[in-house]
Amino acid sequence: MTEKRGRKPKARPEQIVGGTTEVDFTRSLGARVADARSQRGWTPQDLAMRAGVSAVTVRAIELGSKCPKVYTVYRLALALGVSAGYLGFGG
Numbered sequence: 001m002t003e004k005r006g007r008k009p010k011a012r013p014e015q016i017v018g019g020t021t022e023v024d025f026t027r028s029l030g031a032r033v034a035d036a037r038s039q040r041g042w043t044p045q046d047l048a049m050r051a052g053v054s055a056v057t058v059r060a061i062e063l064g065s066k067c068p069k070v071y072t073v074y075r076l077a078l079a080l081g082v083s084a085g086y087l088g089f090g091g
Contacts, residue, residue: 025088027064029073032087034062036080051079 037047037058044062048055052075060066061076068076070084077084085091 022067023064026067028090029068029087030062030064032090033058033076033080036082036087037062040080047076047079051075 033047037044042050044058045055048058051058051072053072057066057068057072058076061068061072073087074084077087080087
């Protein structure tokens with residue numbers, strides 16, 4: 001029998017702190033970004049320009065199809081005038 005050599009793929013944890021899955025976290029973060037953006041009357045392009053990211057990135061985050069890097073969340077939070085903790089975890 002031949003064994004396949006190389007790295008084993010890392011097992012992804014199914015849960016993040018507090019029993020929230022990564023998918024739930026990504027969707028709730030996107031919802032908070034979209035809510036904060038719409039409260040200011042901005043389009044995704046407006047937010048993207050102010051945060052220094054692409055409009056495609058903003059839309060992907062808002063739809064919950066992309067989990068952004070921490071620095072991207074920080075830039076969005078600065079542009080929106082909210083804390084990164086609020087975008088990530090609410091409250």
